[in-house]
Amino acid sequence: MKTMSFIQAVDDALAQAMAEDPHIIVFGEDIPLLRRDLLVRFGPRRVRGTPISESAFLGAGVAAAMAGLRPVVEMYMVDFLGVCMDALLNHAAKVEAFSGGKWTAPLVVRAPCGGGYGDGGQHEQSLWGMLAHIPGLTVIVPSTPADAGGLMLAALKQDGPVIILEHKLLSEMWLEFLGSGARKTVSFDIPAGGTKGSVPQKWEPLPLGEATLRRDGHDLTIISLGVSVHRALEAATLLEAEGISAGVLDLRTVSPLDKKTVCQEVIKTGRLLVVDEDYETFGLSGELAAVILEAGIAFKYARVCTQMTIPYSRHLEDEVLPNVKRICTAAQQLMK
Amino acid sequence: MAPDLWSLYALMLKARLFEEAATKLWYEGLISGEMHLGTGEEGIIAGVVSQLRDGDAMALDHRGTAALLMRGVDSVSLLHEFLGHPQGLCGGMGGHMHLFSKEHLAASSGIVGSAGPAAAGFALAAQYLHPQSIAVAFFGDGAMNQGMLMESMNLAAVWKLPVLFVCKDDGWGITTQSDVSTAGNLDDRARGLGLLAFSVDGVDAARVWEIAHSAIERIRSGEGPVFLHARCVHLEGHFLGLQTIRILRDPLKEMPKVAVGLTKSILKLHGAAVSERITGLKSIMSSVIAALRDPRRDHAHDPILHTRAALQSDETRLKAMEDRMEEDIHNILITVLGEVPS
Numbered sequence: 082m083k084t085m086s087f088i089q090a091v092d093d094a095l096a097q098a099m100a101e102d103p104h105i106i107v108f109g110e111d112i113p114l115l116r117r118d119l120l121v122r123f124g125p126r127r128v129r130g131t132p133i134s135e136s137a138f139l140g141a142g143v144a145a146a147m148a149g150l151r152p153v154v155e156m157y158m159v160d161f162l163g164v165c166m167d168a169l170l171n172h173a174a175k176v177e178a179f180s181g182g183k184w185t186a187p188l189v190v191r192a193p194c195g196g197g198y199g200d201g202g203q204h205e206q207s208l209w210g211m212l213a214h215i216p217g218l219t220v221i222v223p224s225t226p227a228d229a230g231g232l233m234l235a236a237l238k239q240d241g242p243v244i245i246l247e248h249k250l251l252s253e254m255w256l257e258f259l260g261s262g263a264r265k266t267v268s269f270d271i272p273a274g275g276t277k278g279s280v281p282q283k284w285e286p287l288p289l290g291e292a293t294l295r296r297d298g299h300d301l302t303i304i305s306l307g308v309s310v311h312r313a314l315e316a317a318t319l320l321e322a323e324g325i326s327a328g329v330l331d332l333r334t335v336s337p338l339d340k341k342t343v344c345q346e347v348i349k350t351g352r353l354l355v356v357d358e359d360y361e362t363f364g365l366s367g368e369l370a371a372v373i374l375e376a377g378i379a380f381k382y383a384r385v386c387t388q389m390t391i392p393y394s395r396h397l398e399d400e401v402l403p404n405v406k407r408i409c410t411a412a413q414q415l416m417k
Numbered sequence: 418m419a420p421d422l423w424s425l426y427a428l429m430l431k432a433r434l435f436e437e438a439a440t441k442l443w444y445e446g447l448i449s450g451e452m453h454l455g456t457g458e459e460g461i462i463a464g465v466v467s468q469l470r471d472g473d474a475m476a477l478d479h480r481g482t483a484a485l486l487m488r489g490v491d492s493v494s495l496l497h498e499f500l501g502h503p504q505g506l507c508g509g510m511g512g513h514m515h516l517f518s519k520e521h522l523a524a525s526s527g528i529v530g531s532a533g534p535a536a537a538g539f540a541l542a543a544q545y546l547h548p549q550s551i552a553v554a555f556f557g558d559g560a561m562n563q564g565m566l567m568e569s570m571n572l573a574a575v576w577k578l579p580v581l582f583v584c585k586d587d588g589w590g591i592t593t594q595s596d597v598s599t600a601g602n603l604d605d606r607a608r609g610l611g612l613l614a615f616s617v618d619g620v621d622a623a624r625v626w627e628i629a630h631s632a633i634e635r636i637r638s639g640e641g642p643v644f645l646h647a648r649c650v651h652l653e654g655h656f657l658g659l660q661t662i663r664i665l666r667d668p669l670k671e672m673p674k675v676a677v678g679l680t681k682s683i684l685k686l687h688g689a690a691v692s693e694r695i696t697g698l699k700s701i702m703s704s705v706i707a708a709l710r711d712p713r714r715d716h717a718h719d720p721i722l723h724t725r726a727a728l729q730s731d732e733t734r735l736k737a738m739e740d741r742m743e744e745d746i747h748n749i750l751i752t753v754l755g756e757v758p759s
Binding site for chain 2: 114133264
């Protein structure tokens, strides 16, 4: 087994796919600097920088995908999709339906997401719930290097638009670029299990829409994704010492949602705690409750999510984002 | 009309001393996240902001510190905000990229180009609520490629909105040189959208003031928006800790970090032909060389030194002013931190 960092894994899987498929091109702002290793291997025709014009280059990515290329379009941050939502909401997501299933837009949108390094509420959002809300978009949120690479490869083989969100706390490159600026005087609560890990010798695509059980438990099921999976695992260890056995299910993809495994795990324990760094209302955490209710399962429910605009202040930010303490408290309440 | 060089110098120095203090605090880890300084663009900001009055609005980008200080926002509350303190300008919620002062009708955003629509909206409100008032949009040349900015210029032109669009052109968009991302000529672009356009070297605060003065008079009299294109050099690049600037300052330490990955990748099997790979490598090298030739190292591009040179004949007054301002920032730091960072 090889070991890789989260971002190395994504780039390595992407490079493997680019070597096999000349239709894959990569573009976005500052890409010649940010993806310089891909640039020197695949050349400037396939790895290119864009103007700061998200509406133009994401929209162009959609149509280039329709016309036979397989663009990987990079957003500086998922927050900036706000500038160009039209390309995803009204175009990428609609092509297949509008064409009666005869035409698709197989592009991959790659974007850093998430908070925990003090950049404020316009640069640290999650937004996967908002994206997964739209029929026709596949939304991936990996939590480990092995998943990140395998799911990137799956995204590149999917016949439709896929958004892959890379949490900045899992990526040393983004954390250095946006968080520390190479300072040694700042520190972040980085989950070790997500930043570095074993990866396969050769990447194989992982199935999309398949959750994975990170930890088995019989008292309650914690369902999570991204960095929160690691917070949930840490909480589960603490809860075990109190005699509470908590399982942790990592969704890995938000859309399609692995409803079958979600229901199976909740039937097992009868208690669901959703830990979701995205906004609490009208999102993934509520959707999970709806899915299980629709399946006719009786269960107790709680959630730990982000309830407000993420504060700039590091101290306030740590309170607002799901943390181990909040997860433990919610789990204890559920057990009462 | 001629500007008062002393007051322009005082405004610029106030902002510079504040941002230099913020730089120290950022390096010490007391300020989190990114830190975009306005050092190098103070000549543009002072030349424009010194002419604003009650009722005028400012739409700022991610680099709004200098404009807010010059507009009169309290330095202590601004520094508290940078530190994420509850007594900060925005209660520690916004940080340096998201600064708001309702009292000054000043709003910032970290979304590139968004100052355009915001200024158009402030100007629209001014037409109804405070006739004769104007709105200023500050943005970089990178933002000129955002649809929302070009759209708001058109909107401002057709509605004759009282907006001064100020493009602070440093020739870079984050780490990308503008000549590979921006086609055509920015002044022509603005004129094509129906605006009057003026160009000025932002190192010369007095010249900026003069041009902005006639532009603002025009805008106040209801003749529609103006585009002010001011060149500048950001002394610290896009933000503090930027890798290309680190390479520039400490190549022996920083280059190997970059080179290892590049060497591995360029030699990998399966990929582009050798000539394509070399073109890719050359484009990276050319950005490093551009950084080495970077004007940020040349004091001639510092607007503060430029204006100071014109004031040097009155050394006594200059020294008194600088001493007072140094004491001011010293006191601000003592108030906020209880000590001056060394």
